Amino acid sequence: MSVARFWRKQINRYNLVGTHCKTCDAYYYPPRNVCPKCRRDGEIESHKFSGPGEIVTYTVIHTAAEGFEHQAPYVLGIVQLDEGPRFTSQIVCKPEDARIGMKVKPVFRKLGESGDNGMIYYGTKYVPA
Amino acid sequence: MRDVAIIGVKNTKFGEMWERSFRDIVVEAGIGAIEDSGVSGDRLDGMYVGNMSGGQFVEQEHIGALIADYSGLSLDLHIPSTRVEAACASGGLAFRQAVMAVASGHEDIVMAAGVEKMTDVSSTAASSALAAAADREWEGIMGATFPGLYAMIARMHMNQYGTTSEQMAAVAVKNHKNGSMNPIAQYKSPITVDSVLNSIMVADPLHIFDCSPITDGAAAVVLAPADIAHEYTDTPIYIKATAQASDTIALHDRRDITTLDASVSAGKRAFEMAKMTPADIDLVEVHDCFTIAEICAIEDLGFAKKGEGGKMTEEGETAIGGKIAVNTSGGLKSCGHPVGATGIKQVVEVTQQLRGEAGGRQVDGAEVGMTHNVGGSGATAVVHILARER
Ligand SMILES: [Zn+2]
Numbered sequence: 001m002s003v004a005r006f007w008r009k010q011i012n013r014y015n016l017v018g019t020h021c022k023t024c025d026a027y028y029y030p031p032r033n034v035c036p037k038c039r040r041d042g043e044i045e046s047h048k049f050s051g052p053g054e055i056v057t058y059t060v061i062h063t064a065a066e067g068f069e070h071q072a073p074y075v076l077g078i079v080q081l082d083e084g085p086r087f088t089s090q091i092v093c094k095p096e097d098a099r100i101g102m103k104v105k106p107v108f109r110k111l112g113e114s115g116d117n118g119m120i121y122y123g124t125k126y127v128p129a
Numbered sequence: 130m131r132d133v134a135i136i137g138v139k140n141t142k143f144g145e146m147w148e149r150s151f152r153d154i155v156v157e158a159g160i161g162a163i164e165d166s167g168v169s170g171d172r173l174d175g176m177y178v179g180n181m182s183g184g185q186f187v188e189q190e191h192i193g194a195l196i197a198d199y200s201g202l203s204l205d206l207h208i209p210s211t212r213v214e215a216a217c218a219s220g221g222l223a224f225r226q227a228v229m230a231v232a233s234g235h236e237d238i239v240m241a242a243g244v245e246k247m248t249d250v251s252s253t254a255a256s257s258a259l260a261a262a263a264d265r266e267w268e269g270i271m272g273a274t275f276p277g278l279y280a281m282i283a284r285m286h287m288n289q290y291g292t293t294s295e296q297m298a299a300v301a302v303k304n305h306k307n308g309s310m311n312p313i314a315q316y317k318s319p320i321t322v323d324s325v326l327n328s329i330m331v332a333d334p335l336h337i338f339d340c341s342p343i344t345d346g347a348a349a350v351v352l353a354p355a356d357i358a359h360e361y362t363d364t365p366i367y368i369k370a371t372a373q374a375s376d377t378i379a380l381h382d383r384r385d386i387t388t389l390d391a392s393v394s395a396g397k398r399a400f401e402m403a404k405m406t407p408a409d410i411d412l413v414e415v416h417d418c419f420t421i422a423e424i425c426a427i428e429d430l431g432f433a434k435k436g437e438g439g440k441m442t443e444e445g446e447t448a449i450g451g452k453i454a455v456n457t458s459g460g461l462k463s464c465g466h467p468v469g470a471t472g473i474k475q476v477v478e479v480t481q482q483l484r485g486e487a488g489g490r491q492v493d494g495a496e497v498g499m500t501h502n503v504g505g506s507g508a509t510a511v512v513h514i515l516a517r518e519r
Contacts, residue, residue: 060330078381
């Protein structure tokens with residue numbers, strides 16, 4: 001991913017900043033500019049999430065994505081935050097320890113690096129709570 | 130709106146074709162479909178070409194013009210040619226655009242084609258190109274792969290409905306058996322449940338034999354208004370419904386991770402348009418990019434109760450001769466999955482079945498068939514219903 005494309009969402013990734021719709025009280029992480037439920041009637045504000053969540057589903061990836069080869073096997077999961085939204089995250093734990101319903105909490109970690117320009121991405125991953 | 134009919138079809142062989150180029154294979158499919166239809170190429174009013182990632186796989190964009198040119202339809206004729214992209218649903222969507230062009234009365238004789246050349250790059254580069262169909266900023270950046278996303282669907286399906294690895298393997302076994310009777314299929318040798326379960330793990334719980342392979346291939350069909358279709362062929366196949374639906378690009382935003390709501394919605398719209406129910410369908414080509422995808426598809430389209438797709442497959446009800454024949458062609462699993470071509474290949478298979486030309490994999494007395502083509506992890510679904518009778 002290009003530096004510019006990553007940089008734009010850096011605050012959101014580093015600090016778990018998403019959005020909240022004041023009209024319907026729904027929370028969004030990743031952030032959204034338009035509430036999918038209220039559409040133009042929605043009123044979006046920035047929201048920093050508290051952090052804890054639980055695993056909705058997960059996989060152990062053995063054939064890694066490009067740039068993640070040295071991390072394989074790694075656990076990838078869909079995490080549901082206590083405020084409601086779901087997003088995709090790596091779960092830092094032993095593959096055999098992962099399970100649906102596991103309580104997890106955020107940690108600041110290196111996400112990956114892009115081969116050509118050597119940029120290192122940081123952001124939030126999850127560990128067992 | 131006018132009724133629309135298919136008057137010609139052609140699939141190239143699917144597989145690793147290192148000796149042939151992108152343009153070679155799509156021209157073969159296009160010329161083949163035109164020959165099959167009996168029209169001459171200069172009668173075409175337009176072309177719609179499904180292609181997902183020419184830019185990444187062969188470093189070629191401007192695919193519509195390229196194909197018109199190399200089919201000999203640019204010089205003097207200047208036939209309009211449009212590329213259509215919706216990830217792995219690009220072919221199905223190109224077919225839908227062609228159907229709408231004829232139905233609207235704007236164009237008469239129209240070609241819909243699909244093509245992908247995936248083996249000109251390394252498998253890592255191919256996987257990376259495919260990952261662009263998911264949410265790069267919020268899934269890809271975390272190390273998500275396509276098998277990984279479908280593996281998370283599979284894990285949840287197993288957790289909620291008791292679906293087993295053996296049931297998923299049964300999808301692959303059935304599709305390889307069907308594909309063994311399809312001359313165009315990439316993999317023609319039958320496999321067993323054990324060989325699936327003993328193959329290497331790609332993304333737990335999906336083994337490599339749960340995944341469709343990386344493939345080169347092209348397919349094309351020629352459409353005409355139903356009123357004049359008999360001028361060209363004795364066996365026109367009629368389009369009873371065309372439907373498309375969208376869903377969230379990221380898997381994590383879905384209402385229910387085990388249900389592809391885009392498939393549910395497109396399926397419902399198609400059945401309404403055709404005034405039919407699942408019981409009217411004799412065979413269906415569904416998007417089995419992974420074995421769990423076929424299980425979800427037959428549930429989402431209403432051929433199986435939610436949660437019973439795996440059981441139904443294991444019990445043989447989706448085999449040729451069963452309650453509903455699913456993926457008689459061998460599906461993406463055994464034919465291979467040249468992403469932009471798959472949706473058109475599904476239409477070719479159903480057409481051949483309804484014409485009674487499917488050889489050893491023929492479904493007896495097939496009257497009505499369906500195609501179901503998915504883009505990404507379910508952000509696009511395109512469904513068509515085809516029939517022998519107008
Ligand atoms: Zn709202």
